[in-house]
Amino acid sequence: MITIKEVARHAGVSISTVSYVLSGKRSISEETKRRVEQSIAALGYHPNAGARALASNRSRVLGLVVPLRSDQNVPVVMQFVSSIVTSARDHDHDVLLLTKEAGPGEAHRVTAGSMADAIIVMDVESADPRVPELRTVDAPVVLLGVPDDHEGLSCVDLDFAAAGRRMVSHLADLGHRSIALIGSPPAVYERGTSYAARLLAGFQQETARRNMPVSVHSCAPGYDSVSACLDTVLHQDRGITGLVVHNEAVLGQLLLELRRRSLDVPRDLSVIALCPDDVAQSLPVPLTSISVPARELGAIAVQMVVTRITQDHAPEVRLLQPRLTERGSTAAR
Amino acid sequence: MITIKEVARHAGVSISTVSYVLSGKRSISEETKRRVEQSIAALGYHPNAGARALASNRSRVLGLVVPLRSDQNVPVVMQFVSSIVTSARDHDHDVLLLTKEAGPGEAHRVTAGSMADAIIVMDVESADPRVPELRTVDAPVVLLGVPDDHEGLSCVDLDFAAAGRRMVSHLADLGHRSIALIGSPPAVYERGTSYAARLLAGFQQETARRNMPVSVHSCAPGYDSVSACLDTVLHQDRGITGLVVHNEAVLGQLLLELRRRSLDVPRDLSVIALCPDDVAQSLPVPLTSISVPARELGAIAVQMVVTRITQDHAPEVRLLQPRLTERGSTAAR
DNA sequence: GCAACGAATCGAAGCGCTTCGATCGTGATT
DNA sequence: AATCACGATCGAAGCGCTTCGATTCGTTGC
CATH class of the missing domain: 1.10.260.40 (lambda repressor-like DNA-binding domains)
Known part of the structure; x- marks a missing residue:
């Protein structure tokens, strides 16, 4: 050596x-x-990293808590991870992988043992059980996602409420008066995933403000469940002309099902979604969408956490404003 | 502290x-x-991890090179990562994330700097450009996937050739005489992904041995491409009664397309696939399949690499034998 | 009764690095 | 000419741990 x-x-x-x-x-x-x-x-x-860490009291490593359950959203998780690793390297740091499953205490173990100088936690939920413990970690922590009680913690996320409002406005401005939200699977709401609830809130707020009738549907993935959901949407509320979809897993099946019913997008029905750009692009009908800016969010999280390693900073919640990309799946009415 | x-x-x-x-x-x-x-x-x-590493000359960290491009196979990648992290923790090690994109030299950097005691490389291809460099890494290395030239390197993988043979035998034993392979997208073969080629070889070997006519098709993902592919398969070769599919991304669309054509599985056509178990289960028609045993492979890789940190061991290639699970998508003819 | 032994414990020497004075010129300032 | 400031460099003191003798003491064997 x-x-x-x-x-x-x-x-x-x-x-x-x-x-x-x-x-x-x-x-x-x-x-x-x-x-x-x-x-x-x-x-x-x-x-020698060990010697350096010992002498300088800094490991130049970021602990990253990743949800490794095989979820719907795996590709998005990957985008986050990828962007975090890249950004970390740009800041001369490496990334240590911690799994959500391995339980709490992991964040504590690696920071207390000086394996990592700071922690980034992905996929944080409304009433995330890890939050109390994370507050006691004696190192900078940044959450991706905003729990209900984020007192004292720094968070980064898309402004889902704004995204909900924006999608409603977009359709409303095109002249749609009656629209429906096809939301995430019931499991997601039950889990209390904060982003789903926040999007829903934004959706309801904006429709209320504009005096629009609303209908909201939770939709499980699966060929039959989508079809059933569509039945409900289209029959229960006649006159629906716009669909706001917050459910990646279901988009493809949804569009196929519409085609099967000879409903043209956007002629008969406008569809707008919140999903990654590449998903929106590669569907049978390219969708006007608001994307989850995973790369940006990851980069911001890294930047925030790295800053806080060397300098004191107040906790801070940063909500990225949604950006809407038109791809022709919505039309004036 | x-x-x-x-x-x-x-x-x-x-x-x-x-x-x-x-x-x-x-x-x-x-x-x-x-x-x-x-x-x-x-x-x-x-x-203190740094002090410990310095004094003992062991970091108790495994470097994991992950492909972070947003591929078809993201969920499988996740399963691997998850199992590797879990196994590593069982062996009292942590996992440092290295991205394939960050280029080679990364494996060298972390081992030379004693950030990691060993390296696991995922998603290794036939003529993987990283292989020569990995040979020069002065630490144990285990590859997930078998490159053509693996002289001096340890590898772990599913025995894809055996899987190819097994799927053919399964159909042949049920009385099918004319079957087709629906393979991975052309891009996968062009990239020289070794597992695709090995499965194909096994398929051809077994069909040849049994004197069965074969037809092999590469199939890109996408609603239209699948349909076109099916046209070719069914028209070019009349009398096809069995389909071997090695292309996760396409399975769902394929089954829908068959249903649309009023072809019943398994009455009109038997289908057997190589894909993760959960995919096989949750399709509209549950598929008889050979699964990629990601958890096992990950655990073996960790065990091999950890062993080699403390003891000399000759390089070794371990191929897991395929396991077939019947789910009723194949029938006697 | 004493050498020999093993179990249990301690002290100290590093591991390779960072960082804090200290030192030494050199040129500018008075 | 004496002083000061500053740039460039060095030496040495740790950082917290592992590990290698060395030491102590109660047993055992003869």
Whole structure:
């Protein structure tokens, strides 16, 4: 193993000088810096992470709590993870994988043992049982998702309420007067997933403000359940001309089912969804949608948490404003 | 921060005694052990990972190279990751996330810097460009997937050739004489994904052995492409009575399309697939299938790599034998 | 009764790094 | 000419742990 000592000898300087070249915390002459860097390259030196962590009291590692249940939303989870790892590397940090299943205490274990300098928690729910414990973690914590009681914790998320309002406005501005929300599967609401509830709230708020009749439906995935749900929507409320869909898993089946009923999108029915852009694009009918900006959210979470490792910062909730992309699945009426 | 020193004082013993209680590397009297353990619990002591790594020259971390492109197979990737993290924890290790995209050199960086003691690489392809570099990594490496040239490297995978043969036998034993393989999207073959090629080889080998006519089709995902593919299969080769499908993404659409054409499974056509069990179960027609045993593969990979951290072991290729589960989508003819 | 032994424990020497003075020129300021 | 400030560098003191002798003491064997 090549150590800093050998680099120092090779470059003809002291150990501390090499360290300062690496960290840039003191000024070093150009000449010396060059020599040291050459030695580092020549010897193929990699600083020992353990020694560095021990001496500096910083591991340069972020703990990431990932939901590893095989959920509907796996691709989105992946996007988050990917963006977090990339951003972390940009900030010169690595990412340690913690599973939600492994239970709480994990966040505590890795921070208390200085394996990680901070924690990012994905997929946080309204009444997330992990929240109380996370408050006691003695390291910066950032949540992806906003629990009901987020006192003292930093959170990042899409503004789902705004997204709900925005989708209603979009349809209303096109002249639709009667619209329905096809929401997430019942299980999602029961789990108390905060984003589902917040979107619903935004949806109801905006429809109320505009005096529009509403109908809201929870829809489980599966070929038959979608069809049944559509029956209810279309028969229970005649005159529905617009569909707001917050349920990725069901989009494909929904569109096929509409086609089967000879209902044209957007001629007979306008459809707008909240889903990842690539999903919206690759459906049989490309959908006008609001996307979950996973990459941005991940990058922000990393940036927030890394900032808080070195500097004190008040807890903060950041809600990204929704962005709507038109793809022709909604039309004026 | 609570250190071993404080635990030692609290328990009235020396630092080394505490260390030996923790590691069990020397005998300690029951009485002392108990006192130390009580002190650890009372103080909430967590050993400092950096110090431990520095002194013992082992980080107790596994580097995991994950493909983070948003692929078809994301749920399977998740299953692997989940099982690897769980198994790693069972072996008292943590998992550091490395992305395939971040390029090679990452495996080298983390092992050279003693951030990780070993590397597991997921989603290895036939002519994987990372393989040569991985050979030079000075730490145990285990690949999930078998590259063409795996000289000197340990690999774990499903025996896809056996799976191909097995699916053919299953249909043949039921009396089917003319069957077709609906394979992965062209992109997968072009990428040289080794498992696709190996399954195809097994399929061809067994059909040849049994003198069965074969027809092989690559099928891209997408509602129209599936339909077109089915046209080719059913018209080009009349008399096809069995379908072997190695293409998760397409299964749902395929079954719907068959239903649309009033072809009953298994009455008119037997279908057998290679896909995760939960997919096979939740399709409109539950499919007889061979599953990718992600959990087992992950656990084996971890076990292999952890073993090799402390002991020398020759490189080894382990191929798991396929297991077939009947779900009634194949029938005698 | 004494050497020999093993179990239980301790002290101290690192592991490779960061960081805090301290030192030494050199040029600018008085 | 004496002083000061500053840039560049070095030496040494840890960071918290593991591990290798060394030490102590109660047993055992002869």
